[in-house]
Amino acid sequence: MEEFRMSGETPVIDLTDVSFGYTTTPVVEDISLRIDSGEYVAVVGPNGSGKSTLMKLMLGLLQPDAGSARLFGQPSHAFDDGARIGYVAQHASxxxxxxxxxxxxxxxxxxxxxxxxxxSQEDWDIVDRALDTVGMTAFANRRVTQLSGGQRQRAFIARALAGEADLLVLDEPTVGVDAESVEAFYDLLSALNEQGITILLIEHDLGAVTEHAARVVCLNRGIYFDGPTDEFIESNALGRAFGTATAIGGVQ
Structure with missing residues (x-):
């Protein structure tokens, strides 16, 4: 599939013909994918489709069996400027x-x-601005163990902002978070994206994806769709990826 965006700038993530398997069977196969600075991209697919493996390949936590993976223009496995990446794990909440x-x-x-x-005082000012950005100033001195799931996720996003991250990677970040907090959480991500932070979201909640992400990558070992969210909604890519006649509204 052709890359969704092309520009003269160095892409944040650039995968070319990437394949990887934990055994002889590929988990992801022949993946070519480019994510440019400032994009808001969601990766969706059924359980076992390779979403988390793809994320690890992007971030250099795994090396491809074939093809190449680059992060901010460098081979992903050799990238050493971790401050540019903020990661919020699936179970952080x-x-x-x-x-x-x-x-x-x-x-x-x-x-x-x-x-x-x-x-330094400048560092503490950056910390406090990050807390303010995610709406957690009032909770600054509260223990993380006393927070709700949504509040914990905001704290971890603030940590990424304090590191001045250019790329925010979130792996199913709203698992265990109540519905009201989920909506506020995605409003925060949209605001951060408008400020120029690149968002890469691995998500099972297709309603959240179609409402907030600008671009969707539908994965099941290979890429079934890569393009604007409105075109994804109108396509049959989800049903093909799941091997059923599944509609957008029928998947949780």
């Missing part, structure tokens, strides 16, 4: 293993910049 405050979590975003040194 359910984590109760961090008996530290929200401000301490967000402070971690500065570590790639300051190393083991003490934070």
């Amino acid at each position: 359910a984590s109760k293993e961090m008996p530290i405050t929200v401000r301490e979590v967000v402070k971690m975003g500065r570590f790639p910049h300051v190393g083991v040194g003490r934070l």
